[in-house]
Amino acid sequence: MTDTSAALRTLISPGRYVQGRGALDSLGSYVAKLGARPLVLADDVVRGLTENAITASFTAAGLPVLFDRFGGVPTAAESGRVAEAVRAQGADVIVGVGGGAPIDTAKAAGDDTGLPVVSVPTVASTDAPCSALSVVYTADGSFESYRFYHRNPALVLVDTQLVADAPARFLVAGIGDALATWIEARAVRQSNATTMAGGAATRAGAALAQLSWDILHESAIPAVRAVERHLVTPAVEEVVEANTLLSGLGFESGGLAAAHAIHDGLTAVPHTHGLAHGQKVNIGSIAQLILEGRPSSEIHDFVEFTTRVGLPTTLTEAGLGDADDSVLRTAAEAACHPDETIHNLPFPVTADAVVDALKAVEVTGRAVRAEAGLPEPVAPAH
Secondary structure: OOHHHHHHOOOOOOEEEEEEOHHHHHHHHHHOOOOOOOOEEHHHHHHHHHHHHHHHHHHOOOOOEEEEEEEOOOOOHHHHHHHHHHHHHHOOEEEEEHHHHHHHHHHHHHHHHOEEEEEEOOOOOOOOHHHHEEEEEEEOOOOEEEOOOOOOOEEEEEEHHHHOOHHHHHHHHHHHHHHHHHHHHHHHHOOOOOOOOEEEHHHHHHHHHHHHHHHHHHHHHHHHOOOOOOOOOHHHHHHHHHHHHHHHHHHHHOOOHHHHHHHHHOOOOOOHHOOOOOHHHHHHHOOOOOOOOOHHHHHHHHHHHHHHOOOOOOOHHHOOOOHHHHHHHHHHHHHHHOOOOHHHHHOOOHHHHHHHHHHHHHHHHHHHHHHHOOOOOOOOOO
């Protein structure tokens, strides 16, 4: 039989998406439609912030309240441990609460046990909540692999007041992650490469990726200002949707390319381990634009905009300002692994090209800052 999967267009999505101020108060009513004994996975900080609302919501829905403590890193061992806890508790639905790490772990445990998963992001820092995949890391925080699932979360619920109450740096990181969505989907469309959904990109996936890009350029800066003051404004609602839903659907059904591959490469060197996912992705986005030979005006505008948002736009800010070539080559070779999405670009890419692109990120970022009158980059504190 001929394998036609590569030629088939595919779009996948969560079963239901719910967003708004106070949404956590209604979590129990939605979870009760999926199971009768949910297990909630969260770290101590997130549990402290959400336990009262979750308990009240579950009690009102006639559900027991069972918490399991997330270990901190989404490793294969941690997802296996959570799966065993689910079995021991007799749970029939898994609720991941917090950032991308516990949610990715909940998805992995759901796949291990065959149970539905609920994503409850308390920050809008990544597009992980909606997807049918997890990023698996080693215990030291290095990228290990993608793990794919046959279904997306059954429910994604985002309380925008929680997002607004979190430090603004989380929203900023999510903007960096989401801005890459259209940059990468555009490249995948040009190369007709296979997306993370397992087929050719749909027009819908690409359109959602571009919509995320458009919303962020319009609303990112006012949204960040609002969240710095813990306010929920229309701009915040739009950016949360762009970071979480539109970017989630867009990257999965539109495809990934160099930006996320270079992120993965950057995790291979310890210099960047203090950066959030979206911060490293933004370095990857600039490097991809350079690799593609995009017009200098486009690169300039992207660098200036993301600098104003608060994202790193130089190697200095990523902790690599004084790194020698061997460090950059380690990152570049990891980014160019045969299984990496950098090969979805419509031209061959080598580690040498990635090293040069990373060096050009530093030069370009500094030049744009000087032209725009923005402060010089500062290396992260160790």
